[in-house]
Amino acid sequence: MLVGTNPASWKGNAMDELIIVSVDSHAQAPPEAWPEYLEPQYHEYIPSLHEENEIYTTVMGNLSGRVSNEPSLRAIFDTDGRLADDGHLGIWDLDRRLAEMDAEGIAGEFVYPGDHRATAIFFNTFNRARPPEVCDGGVRAYNRWVHDALGGAPDRVFLVGAATTGLDLDDTLAELDWLADHGFRGTYAPGYSAYPDIPSFCDEYWEPVWTRCEERGLPLFVHAGFGLAQGSMFSLVDAVKREMDAPGAALDEVIARVTREVFTGDFFSDVSPRRPMWQLMLGGVFDRHPDLKLVMTEVRADWMPATL
DSSP states (O other), X not given: OEEEEOGGGEETXXXXXXXXXXXXXXXXXXXXXXXXXXXXXXXXXHHHHHHHHHHHHHHHHHHHHHHHTOHHHHHHHOTTOTTTTTGGGGGTOHHHHHHHHHHHTOOEEEEEEOOTTSOOSSOSXXXXXXXXXXXXXXXXXXXXHHHHHHTTOTTTEEEEEOOOOSSSHHHHHHHHHHHHHTTOOEEEOTTSEEOTTOXXXXXXXXXXXXXXXXXXXXXXXXXXXXXXXXXXXXHHHHHHHHHHHSTTOOHHHHHHHHHHHTSOHHHHTOSTTTHHHHHHHHTTHHHHOXXXXXXXXXXXXXXXXXXX
């Protein structure tokens, strides 16, 4: 989170005003929104997306549910019963989100794509592998949904757009313009979900993207998970779902094993999300575009001093 203070309010070393802004919040389009926001040529993929959603939400719901549904733990972190009262619905409901922010004393929050309560619209690593044009269609659908669903409080909720594949630069630039025209505060850096044959950020291929982001005031956001190939995690989630569904399966044992063997410290300290920073620096991007901003979130900070 970002913590800011108003110097005019300081009294000695005390501060009587504290502004808290979360820089790692998320949203996800509910399945009922998919037909409305997906362009018609991609509707043929919706039944398959529902299958993905059932697999993904079952597995991820069980993983997160080990904590959130445990009564002895909920008594510690949900003392006012807001989670029990469906406070999580703020993931796609603006009024509920603002109510939860108010209850927690959060002045504002940056909102990124992704949540375990619904799968992404094609473009995530946890989706099935899809053609790039289908993934780009899902990106556009998500961006338009989140604008309509959560864009009504731009002084509190700061939207960060999903990134296109980058394979079609004209489409990528058009989407950046759409984000800027609709009040988004930034965009995921291209390559969050990696695709074959996309060059590194040192390559001049990306120069039009950096120029457009600088001109339109769109910071680049890099979040944990950056650089994993689109579709690469679906087979793992699908295998875990099959294991959970197997006759006689011990659900707690499956969840414990997956937590121990998959979502390890190595998973959360992967160098891939760090790579954009040094590629942009060593590639001279910030020298050519001094007003371009980069935001790193949920990637730890212990490595930054040595890297800098």
